[in-house]
Amino acid sequence: MKVAFTSDNIAGASDSVWQAMMEASHGDAMPYGNDDTTAEVTTMLSALFECDVDVFLVSTGTAANVLSISAMTPPWGSVLCHTESHLLKDESTAPEFYTGGARFVGIDGAHAKIDPALLKKHVNQKVGDVHSCQPSAVSVSQVTEVGSIYSLEELRTITRVSKEAGLSVHMDGARFANALLSLGCTPAEMTWKAGVDILSFGATKNGTMASEAIVVFNKKLSKELGFRRKRGGHLHSKMRLLSSQMKAYLTDDLWRKNAEHANAMMVLLQAGLVTIPSVKINTLAQANMLFCTLPEGMADHLLAEGFAFYGGRWDEGVIRLVTSFRTPREGVEAFVECARHFAATRFEG
Incomplete structure (x- = not known):
């Protein structure tokens, strides 16, 4: 039996996701996320993460990542991530486009995980120097680009260094569920309890057709994210079709x-x-x-x-x-x- 191992995005959508979209397409519903299903998804994700979160649904992982980060850094800032991260290697210039020109700086570390010592060095470089871009945010990938996973202690160390320097932390969770099950922890433990401010909650690689959630734990970032999602062209008018996918994804532990x-x-x-x-x-x-x-x-x-x-x-x-x-x-x-x-x-x- 021949099989493809190119990526997990070659698989279609789970049957229940398709069924949910079909059902959601009947009748009328308020547009732009003002429908009941979108509100229900926010409630479900709040329950999953054991805290009150704001949720912004988009249709691609790229949008989830770059919109999240754009709310965390000014155009003159720098976003610190691993040298092998998806943001640096596989998002074209979308990060620079959505942030208005912020610089993305690669930090080395074994197994595609940021070395905390090197991160600490970078977050304190030329702070306040008008001639230099200012460290503004940190992004970690969970799962990383080489298939490794940050332990909870490693995550806490990264976020501690970041917060001591006043930087927000984003998690690229394109394969969030795969990492979570490998660690055997709760969603809360791998995110806000570890110091993460915003999560790109990936679902497309794991069963939806095209639905990703920006999950905001630090609600100070929510208002700007709302405007940026609209400005970036990702406020879907028929949002219930994205929400129906996410609802099915979260139902019965799919x-x-x-x-x-x-x-x-x-x-x-x-x-x-x-x-x-x-x-x-x-x-x-x-x-x-x-x-x-x-x-x-x-x-x-x-x-x-x-x-x-x-x-x-x-x-x-x-x-x-x-x-x-x-x-x-x-x-x-x-x-x-x-x-x-x-x-x-x-x-x-």
Whole structure:
């Protein structure tokens, strides 16, 4: 059985999400988020995070990230994030566009996690110097771009350094559910209790069609976010169609069930690849993303056999494998067996 591991956004939407959209499309409802379903989603997310939150729904993760950050920094500010973060690597110039020109500064750290010591150095550089952009916000990715996860203590350390310097903290949670289940903590513990001010609550990769939530814990940022969402063209008139997706996603723990499956398939995939001596695991996957280095010829062989994944963007032989809520167990097993057979005939035969 052939399967694709290119990304978790290749999977469609969960059946209940589609059903909810169909039901929401009937009849009339107030536009621009003034409908009952949008209000219900805010109530559901407040319950999930165990606090009163403001919620701004948008249709893409890019919008969620850059609108969140735009409310946290002036155009002359700098946003500190990891050098491998999605904001720096994969959002084109949307961050600069939505912030009005704020500078995004990469901070190093092992496994794509910001090094607190380096962060502390940057947050205190040239503060008040009119000739320099001013440190204004910090953004962390949870899951990171290499599949690692910040522990709760690591998050608290990052936010402590940030808050001591007066900076707000944003979390890019495109794979929030996958990270949360891996840590085994509550949504509150991984966000506002750890010092996060705004969360990009990802859902599209984990079961919705196109619905992401900006969850605001620091409500001082909410008013500006409302205006910025409208100015940025992301205040949907038929907001109930986004809200219906998010409501279905939050109902009956769909978000949790989908992420559990994706994570379980990565555990199975990684466990199989680890047993192949010629395959190198670059960073142990903690959620549903894995980077590994394949021996010469293996990637081409797997692609020729009908499997799909991303390669060629990193060092020689490095590929990225991502599992989703619809990744079949049989497909994972077939991939591992194909890789094992190639290694046995080429290197061990």
